[in-house]
Amino acid sequence: MTIQIVVTFDLVPERLAPTLAAFQELARHTRREVGALRFDVFRSEAEEHTVVLVEDWADQEAIDLHMKQEYTRAFLAAVDGAFRTPARVHRLAEIGG
Template sequence: MAIVSKIAFFAARRGQEERLGESLLALVAPSRGEAGSLRYEIFQDASDDGLWIAVEDWRSNEAYDSHMETEYVRAFLSMVPSLCDGDPDIRTYRKRSTTDSRPAPNRED
């Protein structure tokens, strides 16, 4: 299985930081429910509230392509021009290390 790893970078328009974050977080549950989804997480930059990333792993390119054609992703992408300063930067990565299977430390998020 050739896992497809994607990282999408988003820069919010001034004043749209919270709305962009809410819109990205709304994608998590349905994306994780897709058969081809292995990982789907949203991160916000710790020092710049306007910078967000989506970290995704998919079973195949076909699974990712199918995800991008879902109604909820298409609806989100139609809002991107009003939410973001420019287009998202979506990059594909190849995993080079083994998976870190250590238990997560107890911490406050």
């Protein structure tokens, strides 16, 4: 069974454009990873400063490898201070599964 994760971010309005660009760059690289089955970045239509990641990973090893990538570290450095609140990470479990 794969690992599905949804992460929401509340962006600082003044950092919106560069942070969205950083998310796009991260997604471009991440989608090339063998264990990344899905890595999509969305912007909320209801809350313009909210970004949502929808991820699907082959296994925990793929996630661990992703977090060690240079482009992931570069993304984290680029968005340092760009969020009004800590990211909300939701690791999903199927109901009844």
